[in-house]
Amino acid sequence: MSDAMRAVAHAPGAPLTLATLPRPRPGEGEILIRVRAAGVNRPDLIQRAGLYPPPPGAPETLGLEVAGEVAALGAGVSRWRLGDQVCALLGGGGYAEYAIAHEGAALPAPAPLSFTEAAALPETVFTVWANVFESGALKNGEALLVHGGASGIGTTAIQMARAAGAVVYATAGDAEKQALCERLGARRAINYRSEDFEAVLKDEGGVDVILDMVGAPYLQKNLNILKERGRLIYIAFLQGAKGEIDLMRIMLKRLTITGSTLRARPLAEKARLAREVENHVWPWIAAGKVRPVIDSTFPLAQAEGAHARMQAGTHAGKIVLTV
């Protein structure tokens, strides 16, 4: 058994290539995972462009989530044994044959799912739980609007919100993506190119929670369609971060605007989220109510193709690397 491994190397402006790197060693409280699949996420593209440096201590290698088998245990690890099948949220380093996770940021790979599907879970499920259910406090019977409903986050948010008894609306860019959103349980998917989501949702009586990754262009429309005590939650701003708000509207309807990133959260917070996700979302997965939508898989050596597909924006669901 060699101490080397294959991993994806990146540099701004250059194509992704395979490189040979030393296999990482798990520190205290960490596990080494033999990666079988790694999720591709938009922050990977931004980090690769040099605009999103990894947090201190994180590996340079891209990749925020993986599924695979536990291959080595660091000191003090109590929950996992060698060979356990897990999926995990990482500080980075997922585009590789081996990756390090903190034991608290790993979860058992759900039995009904393949490694490819399990690797598609952590980023989307943690993000939706933290934002829609914790910050947004979405409740049974309330209405949620998911922008980008056909994205990895969007397809997960639709299913989780339906599992929790909410009514879900989504926006999507073409008829196929609309159909996907509605198949996953959205009451109505709105084509944002040909329809005005503000007008449609005013007709529907408004919504209680909005999950947005579009940003500035939707800000005022979002505030307009929120019901009293509505919550507007940002997890990205693909079309701009700076927008005008009307404090009067916020006060009169008692609205809340908030948002978060997952990666910047401290480890203890990620471990807390992992426990919440295991308690609340894993049973939905076991019951078949939530299942990741896989757009496509690419072998590790074709990571460049995976990034090109995400950049093009025509995908629906998650893009996953197989290792």
Add this chain to the structure above:
Amino acid sequence: MSDAMRAVAHAPGAPLTLATLPRPRPGEGEILIRVRAAGVNRPDLIQRAGLYPPPPGAPETLGLEVAGEVAALGAGVSRWRLGDQVCALLGGGGYAEYAIAHEGAALPAPAPLSFTEAAALPETVFTVWANVFESGALKNGEALLVHGGASGIGTTAIQMARAAGAVVYATAGDAEKQALCERLGARRAINYRSEDFEAVLKDEGGVDVILDMVGAPYLQKNLNILKERGRLIYIAFLQGAKGEIDLMRIMLKRLTITGSTLRARPLAEKARLAREVENHVWPWIAAGKVRPVIDSTFPLAQAEGAHARMQAGTHAGKIVLTV
């Protein structure tokens, strides 16, 4: 005993005058209060100018809070007896000898306080509780910034936050108001005319919660000085409602922007707030930790002078009408 009463009449552009009106009759679940003192609030000035119509069913007469004795009981009222000394949040009608309150929006007038002081409580205490403690979830050891620290709301917020174990900063417009804020427990009151509150509070390490009534001009500075997971709460926008926000900053620090008005809340919500206030704030008043700061009192016939004083903006604490 006549069925008439004196009350303050208002019309846009005309001075406030005394008029004779029929004494109101309490409906089901309502009490009639013989008003001894009525708080003056900024929404009264806006309503008088014709810009803030009373909610449906509310009296035309100004006045959102009073203290006095229970003078008649509507059907089904169980909590109060004739002669009980109460203070109450009203739908309107407080600038009068008699006013109607829902029994759930009334509280026992605290023993250590005069009627004048008790009448100064409901708007400020309900507002601070709902915004700083409920929406803002201010906790022991956290830091609060109160803009307009010498206002009725400000002086109350400083004392309540100190009673809850928070560190408090305030802004104020002159040395006398600064001294008042610090006497009430603010660690530091910042003169917003001669100092940059953003620079001062960055030096202090930032704050967790901000209570703002200034609005647009402070929006970005407020977001800049909030710590991670900070909450920015609007209860007014005296200098403009429309301002630009940066969603990236909100996401990276996981900030929350929210706000509310008290008057627009449904009755059941006001009654719920009244119970919370009685449970949490009344003990602070009994213990001498919270006491309303009275700027000045005016007899009912001099309501015009009370409004002129509030309009001038030189007051510190509450302006109260005595009846």
